[in-house]
Amino acid sequence: MTHDQHRALLLSGMTTLLVLHQAVLESVIADEKVSISTAQQEKHEVQLHTVASPYQAGETQIRILLPRERKPDEKFKVLYVLPVEAGNGQRWGDPVAEVVKHDLHNQHRLICVFPTFSALPWYADHPHDLTIRQESYFIKVVVPIVEQAYPADATPGGRLLVGFSKSGYGAYSLLLRHPKLFSQAASWDAPLMVAQPNKYGMGPIFGTQENFEKYRVTSLLKKRALLLQKSPRLILTGYGGFQQQHTAVHALMDELKIKHLYRNGPKREHSWNSGWLPEAVGLMLESR
DSSP states (O other): OOHHHHHHHHHHHHHHHHHHHHHHHHHHTTTOOOEEOOOEEOGGGOEEEEEEOTTBSSOEEEEEEOOSSOOTTOOBEEEEEOOSSSTTOOTTOOHHHHHHHTTHHHHTTEEEEEEOOSSOOOSOBOSSOTTBBHHHHIIIIIHHHHHHHSOBOOSGGGEEEEEETHHHHHHHHHHHHOTTTOOEEEEESOOTTOOSSOSTTOHHHHOSHHHHHTTOHHHHHHHHGGGGSSSOOEEEEEESSOHHHHHHHHHHHHHTTOOEEEEEEEEOOSSTTSSOHHHHHHHHHHTO
16 A cells, blocks of 8 residues: 555545444533534645534634655554634644744644633633633534544553643643643743733633632642642653742742753743744653
8 A cells, every 4th residue: 555545545444434423422521512514634734624523712723734654553642732822823822833933743642632722821811701711612523523532542641731921821721620630731931920910911711810819820730739640641841931930839849849840941932933843842851
């Protein structure tokens, strides 16, 4: 079988899986309607799905990048590469291009997933606006789609999170709020010590201080400390503009005896494409 024939067969199988699992997915998310397109192939063999759900305002997208070499029935760990901008914004760089540039999906044999969100992503559910349920969308729609339609390791050990800035905050808050769902989170140059939702576009997403407290990383670290003292599930690397926040949260984790991997530098541009991602992903996988 030629490479092109193998790829066509694989895509055909993925389309079939999406159709077969549609009813299962809708049952997972109760009675709320979710519409998922079949995969469209973009450059670099990225698979693109368009999603409509009540958790987000308008359509969102999920991009999937698979390891090139795959064996029948082989399962792969999934790296969720969390965006820092709404939609397909690239002011802060292009995460898909960065993963492809460093060949991370092949080097580490990962399924890399790139979801989008309709509003600025802080990975929280708004207390009143049902179209800003970012945490619920990610957990109830994105993760099930990936695990039902692709050869994903659907265990906690197979779910990895990485991000920077807002999405670095989101990677930590998602793991800390759902420690039995995700195994590791890597954060680079993120405002992890922030105490109020009054900057960086946080207000419209969190809504209130009371709601923000549910997602506040410093509080969650204290709450989950005992669960995080055996192995390094949190990775904290480098900085662009948030060095003080990183050194402070590193000190807090040391105080709480939370095992973590920490790199204080080097300073880089606040962007997906400044070279920090390979180190963060490598540290996460080497520590397992």
